[in-house]
Amino acid sequence: MSCIFCKIANQEIPSELVYENDNIAAFKDLNPQAPVHILVVPKKHIGSINEIKEENKSIIADIFEAIPIITKQEGINDSGYRVISNCGENGCQSVEHIHFHILGGKKLSETLS
Numbered sequence: 001m002s003c004i005f006c007k008i009a010n011q012e013i014p015s016e017l018v019y020e021n022d023n024i025a026a027f028k029d030l031n032p033q034a035p036v037h038i039l040v041v042p043k044k045h046i047g048s049i050n051e052i053k054e055e056n057k058s059i060i061a062d063i064f065e066a067i068p069i070i071t072k073q074e075g076i077n078d079s080g081y082r083v084i085s086n087c088g089e090n091g092c093q094s095v096e097h098i099h100f101h102i103l104g105g106k107k108l109s110e111t112l113s
């Protein structure tokens, strides 16, 4: 498997891991766009939001259950943050393993597009 986020999530290559459990991992983005920029990924490969289905939907729930734990840990839970998942070409997805960006630590842009 050549997927970089599979390797990071399963700790075959190093990252700045901030949280993990049996199903998911969260690590600092290599090229942060905000003072806090964390990526949350499933340990099992899912390509994008387009591949979410009955069989894997509980992993997505696990990710969203972990997000407030991670944001508390990173000190941005009260100040607020943004969660983004880019999908496909127009969404500018550059890594084809589903991931959720958590951005915070500053007032973010009001525009999304």
Ligand code: AMP
Binding pocket: 004, 015, 027, 028, 029, 030, 031, 032, 039, 085, 086, 092, 093, 094, 095, 096
């Ligand atoms: P996206 O453009 O939504 O697919 O986001 C991919 C993100 O992965 C970008 O923000 C990259 O900076 C980040 N990224 C790529 N490789 C690594 C890596 N090895 N460790 C941490 N973040 C990475």
Ligand code: ZN
Binding pocket: 003, 004, 005, 006, 007, 044, 045, 046, 096, 097
């Ligand atoms: Zn993968």
